[in-house]
Amino acid sequence: RAETGNDQNTYGLMTRPNKPFMIGIGGGTASGKSSVCAKIIDQLRYLDSNGRQVVIISQDAFYRDLNEDEKKKAIKGEFNFDHPDAFDYKRMLQTMKDLTASKPIMIPKYNYISCTKEENGVFLEQPDVIFVEGILTFYFKEIRDLFHMKLFVDTDADTRLARRVNRDVLRGRDLEHILNQYTSLVKPAFEEFCLPTKKYADVIIPRGADNTVAIELIVQHIQELLRPSKSEFFPDSKPLVIDYE
Ligand code: ADP
Numbered sequence: 106r107a108e109t110g111n112d113q114n115t116y117g118l119m120t121r122p123n124k125p126f127m128i129g130i131g132g133g134t135a136s137g138k139s140s141v142c143a144k145i146i147d148q149l150r151y152l153d154s155n156g157r158q159v160v161i162i163s164q165d166a167f168y169r170d171l172n173e174d175e176k177k178k179a180i181k182g183e184f185n186f187d188h189p190d191a192f193d194y195k196r197m198l199q200t201m202k203d204l205t206a207s208k209p210i211m212i213p214k215y216n217y218i219s220c221t222k223e224e225n226g227v228f229l230e231q232p233d234v235i236f237v238e239g240i241l242t243f244y245f246k247e248i249r250d251l252f253h254m255k256l257f258v259d260t261d262a263d264t265r266l267a268r269r270v271n272r273d274v275l276r277g278r279d280l281e282h283i284l285n286q287y288t289s290l291v292k293p294a295f296e297e298f299c300l301p302t303k304k305y306a307d308v309i310i311p312r313g314a315d316n317t318v319a320i321e322l323i324v325q326h327i328q329e330l331l332r333p334s335k336s337e338f339f340p341d342s343k344p345l346v347i348d349y350e
């Protein structure tokens with residue numbers, strides 16, 4: 106950031122927002138939430154000349170710690186990671202509130218193999234634009250209400266399962282475990298807890314990252330909202346640093 110001497114001022118003109126712009130991305134497992142975020146951010150970076158700091162936070166960082174019994178279940182694919190109770194909701198809410206208040210925070214890093222999190226994850230210092238993605242991003246009202254824009258990635262369930270199998274095999278799980286967990290826990294929880302949150306979305310993105318038209322429209326809209334002269338997020342923005350080198 107400009108005031109800390111960060112090299113982002115090579116963009117030439119730097120503005121400082123009053124509060125970060127928060128975008129939530131929900132959708133089923135392996136629907137393409139992370140891929141959609143990455144594409145939006147790529148295009149924003151390409152188009153934005155204000156050098157804003159954009160970050161992605163995954164809801165997975167807020168899985169709660171498991172007790173010994175739950176760890177044994179998790180190893181067998183019998184722990185329900187798709188139920189709202191699997192998350193440390195209070196911690197996620199507090200982190201999001203801190204971000205809204207521009208307080209520096211540490212996001213833990215989740216390990217899918219050990220099903221634990223490392224506290225020493227990613228340190229964030231007042232990002233300007235924050236993407237929060239996860240299966241239950243819109244489930245908890247207090248968290249949902251903090252977003253300025255809500256997107257839901259709507260990808261066919263067979264496609265999602267195929268991608269999930271590939272991904273979980275790479276995470277060292279065997280096929281029987283993956284399919285049992287999917288049919289007995291993931292799919293029912295998707296229908297009970299995730300799918301009903303689609304109604305809260307401002308924009309539904311069919312086919313995820315393949316939907317280039319939707320992604321372009323969303324990028325244009327975000328750019329418009331963040332335009333310094335008209336934005337409530339960047340009101341009357343004054344350049345903090347002007348550096349033409
Ligand atoms: P989510 O964040 O919803 O879990 P990801 O974006 O991580 O989904 O995608 C899950 C898996 O599917 C990843 O391995 C990713 O590379 C792959 N994937 C995502 N979108 C596509 C796509 N449009 N075409 C092919 N593979 C994709």
Ligand code: C5P
Nearest residue numbers: 133134135165186187217220239240291
């Ligand atoms: O990236 P994605 O949205 O798919 O991440 C959420 C999924 O991760 C959930 O469907 C959950 O079943 C799975 N998960 C898992 N093992 C863990 C933690 C989450 O299979 N230890």
Ligand code: MG
Nearest residue numbers: 135138139163
């Ligand atoms: Mg993911």
